[in-house]
Amino acid sequence: MELNEELFDRAQKSIPGGVNSPVRAFRSVGGAPRFIDHAHGPYIYDITGKCYIDYIGSWGPMILGHNNPTVIKAVHEAVDKGLSFGTPTKGEILIAEEIKKIMPSIEQIRFVSSGTEAGMSAIRLARGYTGRNKIIKFEGCYHGHSDALLVKAGSGLLTFGTPSSSGVPADTTADTIVLEYNNPQLLIDVFKKQGSEIACVIVEALAGNMNLIPATTEFMKTLREITEQYGALLIVDEVMTGFRCALQGAQSLYGITPDITMFGKVIGGGMPVAAFGGRKEIMQCIAPLGSVYQAGTLSGNPVAVACGLTTLKLIQEPGFYERLGETSKQLITGLCNVAKEVGVDFSAQSVGGMFGIYFRDRCPTSFKEVMECDAQRFTTFFHSMLENGVYLAPSIYEAGFVSITHDSDVIEKTIEASYKAFAQVKSIHS
Numbered sequence: 001m002e003l004n005e006e007l008f009d010r011a012q013k014s015i016p017g018g019v020n021s022p023v024r025a026f027r028s029v030g031g032a033p034r035f036i037d038h039a040h041g042p043y044i045y046d047i048t049g050k051c052y053i054d055y056i057g058s059w060g061p062m063i064l065g066h067n068n069p070t071v072i073k074a075v076h077e078a079v080d081k082g083l084s085f086g087t088p089t090k091g092e093i094l095i096a097e098e099i100k101k102i103m104p105s106i107e108q109i110r111f112v113s114s115g116t117e118a119g120m121s122a123i124r125l126a127r128g129y130t131g132r133n134k135i136i137k138f139e140g141c142y143h144g145h146s147d148a149l150l151v152k153a154g155s156g157l158l159t160f161g162t163p164s165s166s167g168v169p170a171d172t173t174a175d176t177i178v179l180e181y182n183n184p185q186l187l188i189d190v191f192k193k194q195g196s197e198i199a200c201v202i203v204e205a206l207a208g209n210m211n212l213i214p215a216t217t218e219f220m221k222t223l224r225e226i227t228e229q230y231g232a233l234l235i236v237d238e239v240m241t242g243f244r245c246a247l248q249g250a251q252s253l254y255g256i257t258p259d260i261t262m263f264g265k266v267i268g269g270g271m272p273v274a275a276f277g278g279r280k281e282i283m284q285c286i287a288p289l290g291s292v293y294q295a296g297t298l299s300g301n302p303v304a305v306a307c308g309l310t311t312l313k314l315i316q317e318p319g320f321y322e323r324l325g326e327t328s329k330q331l332i333t334g335l336c337n338v339a340k341e342v343g344v345d346f347s348a349q350s351v352g353g354m355f356g357i358y359f360r361d362r363c364p365t366s367f368k369e370v371m372e373c374d375a376q377r378f379t380t381f382f383h384s385m386l387e388n389g390v391y392l393a394p395s396i397y398e399a400g401f402v403s404i405t406h407d408s409d410v411i412e413k414t415i416e417a418s419y420k421a422f423a424q425v426k427s428i429h430s
């Protein structure tokens, strides 16, 4: 039996489903996940020594490619000084200042260890600041797995959310309103009815957890205007898009200034760092200054911060995002051309260093349209690519990521592998 399968069987005996985060388990595409042993640049190597071009990049953080020597050196230096002190460190000031320098909307920022924590804390802060309870989120957007945000739309258009996980009491989600993404009119209607009760709206400006769906300009503009009008806070979740789709994140692409922004993924450079920040007046409501409680034993961990800070410095090199954007473009253009040549319905798009591929003739603009993508064709495509050394996210609901180490040759190799994969899709599914 192949070693990956053997390890997967063994993992399942001690770890639920064999994984510590569900999407890693390959449930939607079937088969055994690869157990990765090490990585370098754009490549990851499984336990059998097989090499793959990596388009997951640890789900976003590895924007510099794996094992960037400058980052590794900074981490080694931090490790040599001690792993964790539970006291303030200078590195925390430096990373806060670095983010403030890059992001005009951030006046103060607090660091946590995961995007989930950032989301949970940002919501609590918005509720504490406004003294209101209701929050609005959008169908298909993911903001971590805290109770109030694990919600799906109920029946009907203007309903309160129902928990999307068991173990979440309906009471906990009773104040979460779930609306359709990219539907400004719905938002206006809800604010007209209950605007004075709404603490905040939380949104991914480029939704990256229902594959990749950019918000429309009108939607983002409405969001900013209506929240301001009713005194609700706008929380833009840039855990995925921050320092990924552009240096200054999705908010810079839409020209909007959120009240609170969430970060994660790239800001840790592969170590557990996330954060939420925004206007000083709001941020000062957090303990120890204010009455909104928030804390973390390992928050601002010195080793993780050294990794994140070094990553943030390196991505500011001139031309970094131009190159990253061209890399994604080369990839999606190549894949679309092959699909057309072979005769498979396929579309793709990219923003900066993130991309979406869809087994559908046009790029989707809503959660509903993502649901209409052909999962079986994707599964065939995914396994063929994997077999041929290309590691894509194992689900039609995930975006893909390139790093600065994905050069033209790496992209060409990927496009070459896609000939076989598209041909297989064509022969099996038509």
Ligand SMILES: *Cc1c(COP(=O)(O)O)cnc(C)c1O
Residues within 6 Å of the ligand: 113, 114, 115, 116, 117, 119, 142, 143, 144, 145, 204, 208, 209, 237, 238, 239, 240, 241, 264, 265, 274
């Ligand atoms: C990944 C992600 C999160 C959750 O971050 P974790 O570190 O996995 O808890 C939240 N929001 C968005 C947009 C994400 O992509």
